[in-house]
Amino acid sequence: MTGSVSSRAPHYTLGDWNHKAAVRTGKGDYRLPENLEQQLRSRDWFPSAFIPYTEHPLIQEAGRSIAQRLAANHLVHFLDYTTLLEHRVVNRAVETIVHGELALPIPQPMKTAALQLYTDEGYHALFSNDVAEQVAALYGISDRPSPRRIQRLLGLIDAVTPGDRPLAWFLLGFVSETIIAKELLAITRDTLVCTVYRMLRSHLEDEARHSRYFSEVFQYLWSALDPTQRDLAASMLLQIIGLYFEPDLPWLKRSLASVGFNERSALQIVADVLLPDAHGRRVRSGAVSTFAAMRKAGFFDNEHHRRLFAQAGFIDG
Numbered sequence: 242m243t244g245s246v247s248s249r250a251p252h253y254t255l256g257d258w259n260h261k262a263a264v265r266t267g268k269g270d271y272r273l274p275e276n277l278e279q280q281l282r283s284r285d286w287f288p289s290a291f292i293p294y295t296e297h298p299l300i301q302e303a304g305r306s307i308a309q310r311l312a313a314n315h316l317v318h319f320l321d322y323t324t325l326l327e328h329r330v331v332n333r334a335v336e337t338i339v340h341g342e343l344a345l346p347i348p349q350p351m352k353t354a355a356l357q358l359y360t361d362e363g364y365h366a367l368f369s370n371d372v373a374e375q376v377a378a379l380y381g382i383s384d385r386p387s388p389r390r391i392q393r394l395l396g397l398i399d400a401v402t403p404g405d406r407p408l409a410w411f412l413l414g415f416v417s418e419t420i421i422a423k424e425l426l427a428i429t430r431d432t433l434v435c436t437v438y439r440m441l442r443s444h445l446e447d448e449a450r451h452s453r454y455f456s457e458v459f460q461y462l463w464s465a466l467d468p469t470q471r472d473l474a475a476s477m478l479l480q481i482i483g484l485y486f487e488p489d490l491p492w493l494k495r496s497l498a499s500v501g502f503n504e505r506s507a508l509q510i511v512a513d514v515l516l517p518d519a520h521g522r523r524v525r526s527g528a529v530s531t532f533a534a535m536r537k538a539g540f541f542d543n544e545h546h547r548r549l550f551a552q553a554g555f556i557d558g
């Protein structure tokens with residue numbers, strides 16, 4: 242798939258940011274609606290396509306209010322994850338561009354866009370936390386453990402020698418910013434609680450711009466790396482992409498336990514998530530734009546890199 246990144250010359254900007262970014266144009270109202278109870282009769286807290294386990298017969302048998310509570314749990318977990326990701330991962334990656342940590346010249350438009358993107362992510366963290374707090378208060382959700390993926394992403398940085406960390410940070414940001422956004426844009430207005438829809442929509446419109454920008458910066462960076470750095474980047478990308486599509490199984494079990502499912506039922510419910518090829522399938526569908534940017538940069542022209550990703554089941558051999 243060639244995707245939108247391949248059909249345009251690089252600009253290294255976020256386009257008309259002053260008139261498009263949520264932080265510049267949004268009304269800042271992410272309060273839950275007055276008629277929430279009425280909305281919940283027909284609408285959901287989270288797009289069911291992204292939590293397919295809630296379609297499991299055991300949950301369907303348990304009834305709508307249980308499925309709805311699980312979706313609320315998932316929304317709060319997702320928003321807590323988003324808040325941390327924006328601050329601790331994406332904006333840390335953006336710092337490597339703004340502050341010249343990548344040992345390559347940064348054109349002024351690229352730097353300006355990075356500063357704008359940093360602002361966007363700060364706003365995303367603000368409204369994600371706002372909605373998470375409201376939904377957590379509504380249901381009395383107090384069990385909000387730090388999402389495992391964040392810990393694992395940060396652990397990956399610790400495992401890299403200090404001199405290679407700016408590159409590792411950048412790649413964490415690149416992958417995060419190029420996965421999924423396009424698919425999520427397909428969410429529909431009338432099936433979600435209006436506040437959640439508005440928030441996801443604002444976020445994702447920004448992310449479509451971020452995805453294009455990070456794809457361009459990746460191509461620019463890749464062209465400047467020497468063969469040794471490219472090999473290192475390839476092995477880091479393989480790990481990073483894999484991590485972004487790992488399910489948080491301990492959390493899922495806790496969420497299911499909170500509505501009364503025992504260990505045995507919980508394992509039945511999440512069985513599909515754990516199928517041997519499920520991870521590879523999630524990577525292939527979620528990382529389409531990531532792989533398109535890598536392909537355009539010439540990443541897969543290298544036989545070794547191509548084999549690495551094919552062996553992992555992420556691309557065709």
Ligand SMILES: [Fe+2]
Nearest residue numbers: 327361362365
């Ligand atoms: Fe964001």
Ligand SMILES: [Fe+2]
Nearest residue numbers: 362418448451
């Ligand atoms: Fe972003």
